[in-house]
Amino acid sequence: MRQRDSLEREPAPASAVxxxxxxxxxxxxxxxxxxxxxxxxxxxxxxxxxxxxxxxGLTERQRLALARxxxxxxxxVVAFELGVSLSTVARDIERAxxxxxxxxxxxxxxxxxxxxx
Amino acid sequence: xxxxxxxGGAASVLLRPPPGLAVEQGLExxxxxxxxxxxxxxxxxxxxxxGAEEAVLADLLLGYSNAEISERRRVSVRTVANQLAxxxxxxxxxxxxxxARIAAERMSQKQAGGVRGxxxxxxxxxxxxxxxxNMSENVTLFRPVDRMG
Numbered sequence: 507m508r509q510r511d512s513l514e515r516e517p518a519p520a521s522a523v524x525x526x527x528x529x530x531x532x533x534x535x536x537x538x539x540x541x542x543x544x545x546x547x548x549x550x551x552x553x554x555x556x557x558x559x560x561x562x563g564l565t566e567r568q569r570l571a572l573a574r575x576x577x578x579x580x581x582x583v584v585a586f587e588l589g590v591s592l593s594t595v596a597r598d599i600e601r602a603x604x605x606x607x608x609x610x611x612x613x614x615x616x617x618x619x620x621x622x623x
Numbered sequence: 624x625x626x627x628x629x630x631g632g633a634a635s636v637l638l639r640p641p642p643g644l645a646v647e648q649g650l651e652x653x654x655x656x657x658x659x660x661x662x663x664x665x666x667x668x669x670x671x672x673x674g675a676e677e678a679v680l681a682d683l684l685l686g687y688s689n690a691e692i693s694e695r696r697r698v699s700v701r702t703v704a705n706q707l708a709x710x711x712x713x714x715x716x717x718x719x720x721x722x723a724r725i726a727a728e729r730m731s732q733k734q735a736g737g738v739r740g741x742x743x744x745x746x747x748x749x750x751x752x753x754x755x756x757n758m759s760e761n762v763t764l765f766r767p768v769d770r771m772g
Contacts, residue, residue: 573637
């Protein structure tokens with residue numbers, strides 16, 4: 507699968523803030539996803555600093571549920587793994603997605619799909 | 624990878640940055656930041672294509688619909704759909720158009736003297752189109768009409 511490497515270019519010039527740190531802000535809910543789009547073999551995720559009540563961050567269970575769901579695990583599987591009910595895990599994920607600015611399951615998969623195990 | 628993402632704990636490891644993550648735009652003090660990462664690094668399987676998948680890909684490149692492929696291959700439409708789904712997963716794409724683009728890239732690289740593992744695909748296309756010297760030849764032979772017999 508190396509043939510797509512030609513589409514992937516070198517990383518952007520060094521930023522003052524490492525990408526991993528901003529990623530932590532995004533997944534922690536302190537930056538919100540505004541938009542995402544694909545171009546030239548890369549996915550671009552536009553994020554904006556969260557304001558107001560959304561700066562609180564996610565709970566531990568929300569993060570776990572979000573990670574498992576974005577990795578493709580079914581809601582009922584996530585619920586079983588975390589030992590909570592289906593409606594609880596659905597609510598966790600819904601609120602976590604709202605925190606991160608993700609508006610749909612498509613957004614969730616697009617932004618976090620490559621990041622989860 | 625920094626394990627000390629504040630407030631994350633064990634769960635933050637699960638949402639680790641995708642490989643190749645970079646900051647595109649937005650520096651210190653900026654409220655808007657654009658991140659980017661290469662597509663298809665996570666979801667793409669490295670498994671080789673099966674013979675059936677390569678055959679379906681060759682048909683896809685010729686512009687056949689699932690129903691037409693099913694007729695040509697003497698398999699059900701559901702089988703074609705399943706084989707295409709497996710193919711898309713392996714190529715790391717989400718549509719037949721993307722799959723066609725990847726396959727076309729492979730072939731052009733093969734012709735430029737490069738990549739292993741595409742000989743089968745190459746020959747099956749060449750067999751249908753009669754020639755394999757460039758893509759425009761294949762395009763002119765889009766949807767051949769010889770399949771009704």
